[in-house]
Amino acid sequence: MIQKQLESFIDDYLTSNDFELSNWSVSINIREGFGDYSSNVALILSKKIGKNPMEIAEALVAYHNKNEKLFSVSATKPGFVNFNISTHYYLDIMNNILNEGTDFGKPTKHDRSANVEFVSSNPTGPLTAGHGRNTILGDMVSSILSWHGYNVTREYYYNNAGKQMRMLAESSYAKYAKKIGKDVTPPENGYVGEYLDDIADEIIRKFGKDLDSNSEQFRTFTEEKIFDSIKNTLKNLRIEFDLFSQEQTFYDNGAVDNVLKELEKLSLLYKKDGATWFKTSSLGKKEDRVLVKSTGEPTYRLPDIAYHIDKVDRGFDLIVDIFGADHIDAYPDVLLGLEALGKKIDHIKVIVHQFVTLKKDNEVVKMSTRKGNFITLDDLIDQLGVDVVRYFFIMRGANSHLDFDFDLAKDESEKNPVYYLQYAHARISNLIVRYNNDIKEKTDLDLSLLVEKDEILLIKKLSTFPKKMDEIYESLEPRKLATYLEEVAASYHKFYGNHKVINLDNIPLSYARKNLCNATQIILKTGLSILGITAPEKM
RNA sequence: GCCCCGGUAGCUCAGCUGGAUAGAGCAACGGAUUUCUAAUCCGUAGGUCACAGGUUCAAAUCCUGUCCGGGGUACCA
Incomplete structure (x- = not known):
């Protein structure tokens, strides 16, 4: 690459004069008038050797061998060194593009592996506009890594065993009961979305009207249906996962217990108020965190540690987690846990994105799967098309909030x-x-x-x-x-x-x-x- | 309480690992179509880069503080 050659030109000059300097740079010029590339080396060196930067820049111009046709060197005002690159160089590159086609610029290394975890939404309802950001971001990050020669595993991690899923089953039953004329009060804080009505209809069609409130179908069938819908949405978005992994696995295979045992051995756990606490304060954090609640249920940090150990042990060269802002508090604890247990963590990259704010009728709507108050990703795809939806979610930087005005979405999509x-x-x-x-x-x-x-x-x-x-x-x-x-x-x-x-x-x-x-x-x-x-x- | 993000043109935002005149789209205004797709192009107008200090040869960019806005989190995940 041309930039490297310019850097080595400057390097040669510096070493031939016994100057030691490291924090200078060569950068491309966007604006016209100062050549293709510029370096600040003279400005930085001037301080060190107490010489006028302009003089140093001129010295670099003089140092340049005029037989070198690839680039020319000039000096301007405060002391910038400017480079003009021969057009032959660019034409050569264009030739490469034409010859190499869509492989142009692609690294030739193919021996690295990466795991990208994203979406990871529990099957309690369809994917919403709110999930769109994580979903699209994760898929594109995966593609970027693939292009760079990584063998990428797209992984979807979910929990279908926790309290929320029990709640979902109860909510599903409540819908069912209502449809068959039974007077059942829906669970407090339960799920009320319309999608459960459709599922209740299906349950009636498939299993009849005599199901008992604690019948398995309300959990398994509801989950299956919802997961089908999620997978269908992902397919609509042109996203294909390589692996779906379940939190339950790490309870079943003892990994969760093992984490507790190992942390115990390291004296990083203690009991207080009936809960098991993780002594993160001794690892540099301000506060300790609960790993097992007084009810005996673990907080999500605990299985997450077990899960990440599993991912690390699978030997990926790079692990990427795409998280929403709600994890911002928790992932450092998970990493601390891993580190304490002697796992390598410097190849784990966590991308945290801010949430999407939905606006409807000029008012901010708090989307909630539980309350059934959301616009689905499928709605967006129907309205705007996949290309626009995919583009839309990455138009803003991940850590900027994203306002989504549904009423204007169609309008804006045209522009x-x-x-x-x-x-x-x-x-x-x-x-x-x-x-x-x-x-x-x-x-x-x-x-x-x-x-x-x-x-x-x-x-x-x-x-x-x-x-x-x-x-x-x-x-x-x-x-x-x-x-x-x-x-x-x-x-x-x-x-x-x-x-x-x-x-x-x-x-x-x-x-x-x-x-x-x-x-x-x-x-x-x-x-x-x-x-x-x-x-x-x-x- | 603790944590995160943002404040740049009328609007939505880029630029933020420091560099030479602060950019784009939309909106506004004026032009371009006998000519390869006008979903395009050209031009005009629009800015105390929230504010105040500091570091530096150089600050929208880094540091500190203040103000304003948004969001997350607590033995729910």
């Missing part, structure tokens, strides 16, 4: 930037068809014919794709990919608007431009596929 990207792709598809129709004549590809400003800017934008993907891998922020693709599309639309590709009077130029379109299409297609969004041929 959704996803169409801007897709339109660029469709435009290119159409153009290539036209080109093949209009121009039959063969000619050699001469990319150096591309000299217009719009062409060069587009090529430069395309060339940064691998670097951008590295950044996205480091941060695991799909939004950055979306932003980049919007820039590519904008750059393309501009080029398209100002220059005609098909020109029968200049076949070589037409051919070069058509190849620029091809290269752009490759980048758009690659990016969109990572985001799980379609790249349409026509719009």
Whole structure:
């Protein structure tokens, strides 16, 4: 990569003068006028050696070997060192894009494994708009890792054995009872959503009207139905999980008890008020936390520790947890637990996202599965389409709150930037068809014919794709990919608007431009596929 | 109580591992279509980057404090 070469140029200069300096950088310039790349090295060195930064910058210019044609060096005002990169370099990269296609920029390493846990919603109701963020984010993070050569396990962890599920069964029975004319008071704080009415109808159809209140069906059938609906929603969103794991497993195989035993051995547990406390205060936290309630029931931290031990033991190179803000307090305790038990945790990345706020009729609605007060993800897909929904949830950074105004959603969807990207792709598809129709004549590809400003800017934008993907891998922020693709599309639309590709009077130029379109299409297609969004041929 | 996030253009937000004139979309206004898809392009207008200190050659970006807004959490998960 060019940036590395610029860095080593500066490095050479520094070592040849016996200067030791580390915190300087070379960065790409977005604005015009200061070259393609710049470095602050002179500004930083000036302090250390007490020399005017401008002089140092000039010294670097002098140090540059004029036979080096790849880049030129110049110095400007306060003491920036600016680099101009030869267009040949960019044209070479464009050639690579054309040759490598959708593999362009992809790391060749394939020997790493990753586990991404997301959604992890208990089967108490359908997936709602509120779940959308976690769901989409997790899927895109998984794709980003896949692209970077990881063998990714998408994992959905849930609990179908706890109090909430008992509550669900009771609620399901209450609906059933009501339908068959029995007078049963629904459980306090039970589930009241309409989806349970449909399930009650099905239970009546399938099992008749004589079921007893503690009949198994109210738990198993209800859960099955809800899980079917969740899986169907995931399918609608083009998401496929590799593994569904259950909390219950870790009770059954003794892992939970084992955690307690081991922590006990380390003297990290104590009893108080009938509960078992985890001495997190001795591990650097302000307060201790309860692992087993006085009722004998564990808090969710405990099985979570057992579950994470299992994940660590499965030997992944990278473990990613996608959590909502409600876990912000708890996951550090889980990690502390792991660490205390001698497990490696530095390969666990936790992505915490803020919640989605739903607005309806200009009022904020607190979504609650229990109260049946929600808009489902399926509703959103019906209204907006999968592409828009997927894009929508990553348009904001994960740790910004996301306001969702349902009344405006449809309206906004028409202005959704996803169409801007897709339109660029469709435009290119159409153009290539036209080109093949209009121009039959063969000619050699001469990319150096591309000299217009719009062409060069587009090529430069395309060339940064691998670097951008590295950044996205480091941060695991799909939004950055979306932003980049919007820039590519904008750059393309501009080029398209100002220059005609098909020109029968200049076949070589037409051919070069058509190849620029091809290269752009490759980048758009690659990016969109990572985001799980379609790249349409026509719009 | 403890914790998290945010405050940047009229609106929604980028930029935040410090860099040279603070960006985009929407909305507003004015243009471009005999021409490869106008879901596009070009232009105009719009800003004390909440406030106050501090660190630095350099702060929207880092630190401290204040104010405002949103959210989470407690032996429910």
